[in-house]
Amino acid sequence: MDISNANEFLIWTRGSGFNIAVSIFIIGVLIRILEIVLLGRKQDLAEPRGTEWGPGFKNILSRSLVDKGTFRRSPFVVVVGYIWHIGFFVCLLLFVPHIELLHATLGIKWPGLPNPLVDSAAAVTMFAMLALLIHRLMHPVMKFLSTYEDYLVWLLTFLPLLTGYIAYHRMINPYPAALGLHLLSVELLLVVFPFTKLMHAFTLFLARWYTGAMMGRKGIES
């Protein structure tokens, strides 16, 4: 890609491309959440033993911690699952250029981590994701459950990390092309987000709350 094409590409991914992707993401996520919440729940007429709200919120927190039995039986998925989720959020939220972008668009900011640290986090996250992909392809249960969507979502989650890594290390020239590719990969992720299991990033709060609330009613510790 020559430099003027690269610049044009970057301008599009920064401008129209970004706006389209963010619009689809926001509208899509809102529709999906409304679709769920508006279904409502039937009023429960059984006399409750406990309350719903507290246990619902407690479950939102407690489900982030793994139970002993699950850890013993699937240590790999649990540990690598934590690693890649944490690594991904470190790269997304604690990389200084990302924070500056958010500051420029939303006006909010927070301290970031030194670049080399985020760089290592990205490498670790990509390794963890590759390991999980191999696990998904090999483990009888995960292989059985997986559909094309699982692999597509894996790829679209992996690409922003990879292109970000490439851009940071100037592995593709000219630089605007590398940065444009990174932005494009993020935009792809945003566009598919509302239509795939990526929605869990939002809906798990609902799912955990509903289950915790049900447990609370019955007096089961959530």
Add this chain to the structure above:
Amino acid sequence: MTTQLNIAKGINALKEQIDAPTAAFFSSCVHCGLCAEACLFYTETSDPRYTPINKVEPLKRVWESEFTLWGKLKKVLGLHKPVTDELLAEWEPLIYDGCTLCGRCSMVCPVGNDISTMIRKVREGMVASDHAPEGLVGASTRAVKIGSPMGVRLKALEAQIRHIEADTGLTIPIDVQGADYMALLSSMEIINFPEYIESLAKIFKQAGISWTLSSEAFEATNSGIQIGSSDIARELVQRVVDGAEKLQIKYVISPECGHAYTAIRWDGPNLIGRPYPFKVVHILELLDQLRQSGRLKTSGQYSKRLTFHDPCQIVRKGGVEAQPRHLLGLVASDFVEMADHGKMNWCCGGGGGVSANERADEIRLTAFKRKKAQLDEVNVEVMVTACANCRLVLEEGLEENNMDIPVIGLSELISDHLTEE
């Protein structure tokens, strides 16, 4: 033609089951596969089809194509996966033979999905589309027509009562108007474990409890809950409510039976569409209340090494977890917990109608290997539980594995240690 009609009924029944929690659960699953490791039908068979979240596929398809914009679009374009008769036929054994509705999967799902509630919902669609197993259809037909899934009639109960009264000199009250408590029984208790009735009589006499059985509403088991038919479940709950209202009692006592508790305590008011004019108390809750208020006087302790098998519906899904421990503390000197216990206990393998479904006998005994592994770790002489169905299933599994461990009911253990007056 009938098949088409049945499929339409099944899909409709599934549609009626979708609510906000179900939609949130389906939207959140990331196919991590961790629920498989919580399910004894997967751990003991290593067959990935038994992965809990896989069992809800028919409901998932209905949710996606009917309740999401994206799915509706796919349906218009013919890209959706429809619910077919073949699909339901293929899923029937997964839903009925390979799931006891024990709810262990719902405890471990990292995104918080209550998978077992979804499987219970799938059963509604199975019944409506004529895909329920013969054994459960038979049991629920008997429950509706005769009043008991095992075909136990009032005469059989009266005969057991006469025996107990002759043997012990106790009185088993029937149809006492205005009694405080009305006790329910499961058919299995009447036929296989009448010592439960005797234990109630002894304990209540000592505690000075005003109680009665009802000749019209003594059966607690609810085959409608097991097969997954709200219509049948409603009719069976209504009988209990009518019986209790007729006698104007204050409390209904749910017996040592797991699904009976779920049916009468949690599902009942929602099935009949109104709150009860009485309270429902599980027998273990009541015994623990009596212990706390000093009305349960015991002496001596059972010295054999024993463990407690938590019935799923009473503990994990019913919230009665501390009470059995308090009660065992009273009468057992060598009580050990299995590594996974309380709300994380492993099912006996025969709940949720599995033990009433002969087709599932083989897989049930395979699933029992989980309980066997748990028992091998604690090395006990005796097992205590609080569900007649668990008890029968455990006894059969233990016998099959040549394990000489008697199983006793907790109420019975308490009554054996009552202070003589």
